[in-house]
Amino acid sequence: MHQRTSLAPLALLLGLAAAVGGCASSAGTVTDTTAIDTIMQAYQGEVPGASVLVIRDGKAIVRKGYGLANLEDHELATPATNYRLASVTKQFTAAAILLLAEDGTLSLDERMRQWLPALPAATDAITIRELLTHTGGLVDYEDVMPANQANQLRDADVLHLLVAQDRLYFAPGSHYRYSNGGYSMLALIVERASGLRFEEFLKQRIFEPLGMRDSLAYVNGGAPVRHRAYGYSEGASGWTRTDQSLTSAVLGDGGIYSSIDDLARWDAALYSDRLLSKQSRELAFHPWTVTDDADVRYGFGWRITGESLWHSGESIGFRNVFVRYPQRRLSVIILSNRNDPEPYRLALAIARHYLID
Incomplete structure (x- = not known):
């Protein structure tokens, strides 16, 4: 059976406060969040907002929304608000690959052209592992998009762009260069190996088993995003909705929508074998390569700095970590x-309040 045991209901698992937007201590009582509110001051009021979660020892000690998820309709940001995760998506794409490796369907050291044979000869040596660690040397698809591109790209369109690039930035495995295209190719490999659309694989193998009921890889015309936040950019005349770009429909590198409540379930699963085996989690969290920052290593969809595992996500109208x-x-x-x-x-500023305890 592919599906693992579901997690307990979030309110039970995390001891969340009864009031949405409140903060809970380990005893379930509301605690003072003055310091956190000060850090998040810029997000408060009639402006694009944020949702913040702090989990300590399996319990939500801060769970709060600030500002607005939708300026036009004055909808508040809450713990249930779903944001486009952008590159925070990559840890889920990596997990999908690891699940298929656990199944025996693929191997991390297989060449990607085994699954995507249309790619040019220059890519022949690139392995799935090198895609996961951004060491494949693929050409950035954003740099080779046609100047007159009018429709949103999908992962299959990224493949089409890369098929025409019979060159690499460097020999596979020799350097690090962050590659959105690499993670787009991983999503296509998931589809070829599983026989499921990428969004359906995530739903069946990750989101449903973990009870992440509102999380999805968003496809235009597919299931709607419930409690959706819309993205905004600030200009001289104020905030303007900038929710989608030409690359926003590419799923493998940044197309998941989720909430802090659903990500709490994901965070809990990463401490046990509920979804990924211990071996798979160790692979994901291993510092395989040095990044552009000498203090930061890269695993499979995770950055590693000292004792921390992290990933940020930036796309038009969204910033996450x-x-x-x-x-x-x-x-x-x-x-x-x-x-x-x-x-x-x-x-990091929020974390410092709890790391010193």
């Missing part, structure tokens, strides 16, 4: 529907 300190049993998640600021430093 998910930071875990597994040895401390502490996680901080910030999802926001605006183009600025990048919230990684905000998450």
Whole structure:
């Protein structure tokens, strides 16, 4: 059986406060969030907002929304609001590959052309493992999009663009270069190996088993995003809705929508064998390669800095970050529907309040 045992209901698992937007201590009582509110001050009021979650020892000690998920309709951001995760999606794409490896359907050291034979000869040596760690050397698909591109790209369109690029930036495995196209190719490999559309594989093998009922890889014309946040960018005349770009429909590198409540379920699953085996989790969290920042390593869909595992996500109108300190049993998640600021430093500032306890 592919499906693992579902997690307990989130309210039971995390001891969440009864009031939406409240904060809960381990005893379930409302606690003071003045310091967190100060850090998140820019997100408060009639502006694009954010949802913030702090989990310590399996319990939500901060679970709160700030500002608005939809400016036009004045809808508040809440813990149930779903944001486009952008590159936070990559950890789920990597997990999908690891599940297929556990099934014996594919091997991490197989060549990607075994699954995507239309790719040019220059890509022949690239392995699935090198796609996961951004060491394949693929050409950035954003740089070779036609200047007159009018319709949104899908993962299959990314493949079409890369088929025409019989060149690499470097020999596979020799360097690191962050590659959205690599994760798009991983999504297509999931489809070829499983026989399911990528969005359906995520639903059947990850979201449903973990009770992530409102999470999905969004496809135009497919299932709607419930409690959806819309993205905005700030200009001289104020905030303008900038929810979608030409690359927003590419799923493997950034197409998942989720909420802090659903990500709490995902975070809990990463401490046990509920979804991924211990071996798979160790592979995902291993510092395989040095990134552009000498202090940061890259695993499979995760960055590793010291004792922390994290990933940010940036796309038009959205800025997100998910930071875990597994040895401390502490996680901080910030999802926001605006183009600025990048919230990684905000998450670190929030984490410091709990790391010193």
